Amino acid sequence: MTITEAIETRHSVRQFTEQAMDEKTIAELQKTIDECNKEGHLHLQLCLNEPEAFQASKPHYGSFVNCRNYIAVVAGPDQRESCGYYGQKIVLASQMLGLNTCWVVLTYKKGRAVYQCDPDEKLQAVIALGYGITQGTAHKSKEIDKLCTAKGEAPAWFQAGMKAASLAPTAMNQQKFMISLDGNTVSAKPLISLVGNTDIDLGIVKCNFEIGAGKENFHWAER
Numbered sequence: 001m002t003i004t005e006a007i008e009t010r011h012s013v014r015q016f017t018e019q020a021m022d023e024k025t026i027a028e029l030q031k032t033i034d035e036c037n038k039e040g041h042l043h044l045q046l047c048l049n050e051p052e053a054f055q056a057s058k059p060h061y062g063s064f065v066n067c068r069n070y071i072a073v074v075a076g077p078d079q080r081e082s083c084g085y086y087g088q089k090i091v092l093a094s095q096m097l098g099l100n101t102c103w104v105v106l107t108y109k110k111g112r113a114v115y116q117c118d119p120d121e122k123l124q125a126v127i128a129l130g131y132g133i134t135q136g137t138a139h140k141s142k143e144i145d146k147l148c149t150a151k152g153e154a155p156a157w158f159q160a161g162m163k164a165a166s167l168a169p170t171a172m173n174q175q176k177f178m179i180s181l182d183g184n185t186v187s188a189k190p191l192i193s194l195v196g197n198t199d200i201d202l203g204i205v206k207c208n209f210e211i212g213a214g215k216e217n218f219h220w221a222e223r
């Protein structure tokens with residue numbers, strides 16, 4: 001599977017089979033996590049066989065079933081966009097390894113999650129991980145021209161970037177972002193959301209856009 005196919009086939013999955021990850025899969029995933037932590041100065045951690053954070057206290061509580069693995073997205077308070085950007089790299093690498101994922105900020109038990117956190121860090125999100133009972137379904141997307149603006153005709157690389165951005169997961173599928181093109185400079189801005197901070201979403205969207213568009217074709221505007 002190519003990384004573009006991973007973007008196209010990834011959907012949130014919340015119900016997992018009993019299948020455990022083998023040593024090779026774990027080692028490859030850990031390698032990606034280590035690279036992302038190094039590059040992004042983050043503290044993302046692979047937590048295996050830790051079902052407590054997703055354990056239902058009542059039958060049918062939440063919609064997660066059999067989730068015993070996750071990535072704890074631990075980082076400083078100013079690193080939320082990076083959490084999204086690097087977390088999404090790990091999500092796509094997981095997809096390429098045949099795994100399924102779901103970004104989670106609300107519907108897990110923070111107190112039961114197992115992770116290390118330095119005093120200046122916080123658990124920003126978790127990414128549920130495992131072999132899905134299904135591969136999930138495609139989310140409804142806003143039309144691409146509602147997600148971007150371009151001065152002049154948008155080149156093919158920008159359109160490919162926007163397609164990848166429109167396939168990115170966002171909290172509650174809000175897609176509260178706007179991507180703008182001026183020459184070969186691209187800016188990505190969060191839009192006001194009524195349900196919380198969209199910095200993680202923005203990082204995820206930038207990761208997908210960059211892969212779709214090709215890094216060599218543009219540069220990001222200074223924020």
Ligand SMILES: Cc1cc2nc3c(=O)[nH]c(=O)nc-3n(C[C@H](O)[C@H](O)[C@H](O)COP(=O)(O)O)c2cc1C
Binds near residue numbers: 103
């Ligand atoms: C930052 C973030 C937080 C999320 N939090 C939750 C959550 O708490 N519970 C949940 O079930 N799904 C959560 N999701 C998954 C979204 O609902 C899902 O990505 C969105 O509906 C788009 O669907 P897709 O991922 O299948 O494309 C979250 C996604 C993101 C990006």
